[in-house]
Amino acid sequence: MEPTHLTPISRRQLFQRTGYGIGGLALASLLQEDSFGAEKRQDPLAPRPTHFPAKAKNVIYIHLVGGPSHLDLYDFKPELQKRNGELCPAELFEGKRFAFIRSRPKLLGTPDLKDYRFEQSGDSGATISNLMPHLQTVADELCFIKSLHTEEFNHAPAQLFMQTGFGRFGRPSLGSWVSYGLGSENRNLPSFVVLITGQMLGAGSAAWGSGFLPTIYQGIEFRSQGDPVLYLSNPKGIDGHSRRRVVDAVNQLNQATLADVGDPEIATRINQYEMAYRMQSSVPELMDIQSEPEEIHQMYGTEPGKATFANNCLLARRMVERGVRFVQLFDQGWDTHNNVFNRLPTKTKQVDQPLAALIKDLKQRGLLDETLVVWSSEFGRTSMAQGRTNLDKPTNSPGRDHQKDAFTVWLAGGGVKGGMTVGASDELGYKVAERPVHVHDLNATLLHLLGINHERLTFRHQGRQYRLTDVEGHVVREIIS
Numbered sequence: 396m397e398p399t400h401l402t403p404i405s406r407r408q409l410f411q412r413t414g415y416g417i418g419g420l421a422l423a424s425l426l427q428e429d430s431f432g433a434e435k436r437q438d439p440l441a442p443r444p445t446h447f448p449a450k451a452k453n454v455i456y457i458h459l460v461g462g463p464s465h466l467d468l469y470d471f472k473p474e475l476q477k478r479n480g481e482l483c484p485a486e487l488f489e490g491k492r493f494a495f496i497r498s499r500p501k502l503l504g505t506p507d508l509k510d511y512r513f514e515q516s517g518d519s520g521a522t523i524s525n526l527m528p529h530l531q532t533v534a535d536e537l538c539f540i541k542s543l544h545t546e547e548f549n550h551a552p553a554q555l556f557m558q559t560g561f562g563r564f565g566r567p568s569l570g571s572w573v574s575y576g577l578g579s580e581n582r583n584l585p586s587f588v589v590l591i592t593g594q595m596l597g598a599g600s601a602a603w604g605s606g607f608l609p610t611i612y613q614g615i616e617f618r619s620q621g622d623p624v625l626y627l628s629n630p631k632g633i634d635g636h637s638r639r640r641v642v643d644a645v646n647q648l649n650q651a652t653l654a655d656v657g658d659p660e661i662a663t664r665i666n667q668y669e670m671a672y673r674m675q676s677s678v679p680e681l682m683d684i685q686s687e688p689e690e691i692h693q694m695y696g697t698e699p700g701k702a703t704f705a706n707n708c709l710l711a712r713r714m715v716e717r718g719v720r721f722v723q724l725f726d727q728g729w730d731t732h733n734n735v736f737n738r739l740p741t742k743t744k745q746v747d748q749p750l751a752a753l754i755k756d757l758k759q760r761g762l763l764d765e766t767l768v769v770w771s772s773e774f775g776r777t778s779m780a781q782g783r784t785n786l787d788k789p790t791n792s793p794g795r796d797h798q799k800d801a802f803t804v805w806l807a808g809g810g811v812k813g814g815m816t817v818g819a820s821d822e823l824g825y826k827v828a829e830r831p832v833h834v835h836d837l838n839a840t841l842l843h844l845l846g847i848n849h850e851r852l853t854f855r856h857q858g859r860q861y862r863l864t865d866v867e868g869h870v871v872r873e874i875i876s
Contacts, residue, residue, distance in 0.1 A: 439611050439662055440579040440586050445846025450810020450875065451767040452580075453715040454573065454841070455722045455753070458557070459746075460596045461550065461730030464776040464795055465803035466824045467505045467739055468524045470541050471513040474822040475778050476504030483779045487825055494548055494797040495732060496781055502823065503780035503793060506736055519814030526743040529751035535814040536754050536763070537805045538874050542818025542827040545774055545834045548799040550730070551597035553773035557834055558602045560863045567606035567854070569838060570721040572863045573845060574612040575605075576852045581718035584681065588719055589614040590707040593727025603723055607856040609659045614723060617682070617710070618702075681717060684709050695752040705749035712756050715766050729772065733782050733794040754807055767809025767844055771837075775802025778824040800826045804837065810844045812876045832871055839868035844875065 466472060481502050488499050505511050505524075513522045517534030530537075547553035552562035559566035567575070570587040579586035589603045596602060603614030653661040684692075684706060685699045696705045704726050711722040726746060731738050750770070757763040776795030801820040807813065818830035839849040842863065849868055853860040 438578075439609065439659070440574065442578045442580055443576065445577070446848040446851060447846055449846025450844045451808070452765040452845075453718075453720055453722070454570075454767045454769065454809070454845070455711045455715060455724065456569070456769045457724045457726070457750070457771065458554075458596075458602075459729045459770070459772040460554070460593070460725055460727045462772050462774045462776055462797060462802075463729045463742070464731060464735055464739060465541075466776060466778060466795070467511060467735070468527060468743070469522065469539060469803045469805070470820060470824055471505065471522050471524075472778070472820075472822060472824045475502060475824055476507065478502050478823075479504035487779070487823070492548065493777070496777070496779065496796045500777075500779040500781065502778060503795065506792075510740060511736070517814060519816075521814065521816065524743075526740055527747045529747045533751050533754045533807070536758070536807045538807065538811045538813060539803060539805045539816040540818055540832050540837070540871070540874070541801075541803045541816060541820060542830050543802050543804050543832050543834070543837060544827055545799045548774065548797045550773060550797075551599075553797075553799065554596055554598035554602050557771065557773050558598070559606065560835060560838060560865055564601050565606055566861070567608045567612065567863070568601075568603050568614065569841065569863060570603055570614050570723055571605040571608055571612040572842070572852060573721045573847075575608050575854070576842075576847050577720060577845065579718065579720055584678070584714070584717060584719050585615040586720040587612065587614040587723070588714055588721070589616045589723045589725070590710060591616065591725045591727070592702055592704045592707060593725075596725055596727065602725070607861070608854055609662070611662070614721075617678075681713055682710065684713070691756070694756065696748045704745050705752075708749035708753045709756075712753060712760075712762070715757075715762060716760070731776065731794050732796065734792055735776070735794045736792040757808060763808035765809065767811065767841065768807040769804065769841070770806075771804040772802070774799045798825075806874070810876050812874050815874065817871060817874055833867065835864040835868035836871055839864050840871045840874070843870045 466475070479502060483500050483502055485499070488496075505513075510525050512525050514525060514531055515521070516523045516531035519535050521534040521537060521539060523531045523534060525531075545553055545556055547556045547562045555564065555566075556562045558568045558570075570589075574586040577586075587603070600614075600616070603616070605611075605613035652658075684697060687697075687709065691697075691709070692699070695709045697703065697709055698706065704724070707724050707726075711724060714722045728742055754763065754768060757766050757768070775798040777798045779796070780793040781796045782793035801824065818832055819828050820826065821828040842849045842852060849862060849864045849870075853862045855861075
């Protein structure tokens with residue numbers, strides 16, 4: 396986690412590159428052993444010390460793919476509702492870039508219907524839509540940031556920016572940086588696990604990739620059906636003893652090559668073979684959610700054997716309980732360019748109960764204080780309508796376009812102050828009005844809660860030091876308990 400990581404070189408390269416005498420070469424060899432030589436011998440996922448005492452040990456990061464309409468879930472705007480159907484003010488449209496809106500649109504307020512009304516929930520009085528009644532019951536555990544803004548307004552680049560701090564491919568994801576910085580506390584499971592409901596997101600596996608970090612730090616996707624990890628089971632006719640012999644033989648060859656060339660990817664390969672062997676016994680037990688008591692299934696609304704968001708929330712709890720450092724949940728289906736007021740209830744019904752159950756379950760097990768839960772997406776939705784429909788009939792409703800300049804995320808547990816709200820959008824929910832929080836600020840804060848100084852978590856690549864927050868980012872200290 397220090398600013399400089401040495402690049403290993405072979406003995407042959409050492410002799411070729413130095414002009415020292417034999418004594419100098421001997422000293423260089425000793426120094427080499429003390430620096431990267433020791434690192435080669437150790438597990439690249441061994442637990443590492445933090446920069447300062449951590450508030451959180453684990454993260455469950457929930458990314459709603461497509462951009463939930465924050466205006467209809469958390470950020471109620473009475474003025475927008477009052478002006479529903481009016482032509483959008485010229486200053487909000489002229490000279491602005493939108494993904495699909497091309498002509499001056501009308502304002503679109505949240506319907507004044509029972510399911511869409513907002514309640515002041517908990518002692519904190521947080522405004523949460525009636526579309527999320529279960530989440531209303533844990534309002535005092537949530538910390539809302541209603542002034543988040545990003546730099547990308549199309550899905551794949553915005554997903555990459557949220558997860559990697561950069562709008563193009565090639566950078567490590569947040570989970571990979573965390574694994575690189577902190578290592579793992581479980582020898583039998585990956586440090587970084589990914590669970591998906593619905594189709595693959597636009598950014599693809601780059602959203603949990605390791606970029607230029609060694610591939611040992613990339614996220615491992617677990618499937619809900621069949622083998623949780625592809626090729627985890629032994630091939631037909633191969634028993635556990637035979638597989639152990641194969642792994643040992645391959646790793647002996649890899650160890651010899653590693654000693655000669657010092658390539659960190661070889662260390663990654665060795666670790667992956669060993670991890671895969673250990674996972675053969677640990678993963679089936681982990682994924683067996685049927686072993687949970689019936690009251691837990693009822694709490695989450697799980698359906699064992701199916702690929703559901705509820706099942707993934709329960710799996711996420713089981714994973715952090717076993718020491719998995721970073722669990723990433725992706726849930727597809729939040730891209731509402733049309734018929735937003737009919738589609739939102741379907742999606743919120745899928746996630747509301749399991750989200751509240753996850754927070755309650757972590758709390759009752761004493762895990763919430765050390766587990767940071769994040770609800771996020773790549774951006775929000777516009778306060779203007781997309782599409783030509785009758786705004787007075789929500790059953791035939793228009794949609795909302797992409798909105799990058801102001802949207803809402805929330806955090807819970809892991810050293811975050813519950814029952815508070817930071818920042819605000821303007822009266823129409825169009826842009827930030829109070830306490831702007833950039834994506835780099837959010838990521839800096841998440842790392843801080845894990846005991847990591849975001850300016851010191853770096854990796855040298857192509858001649859310079861890189862970090863998740865690029866050259867920006869300030870910790871949002873007022874949310875930290």
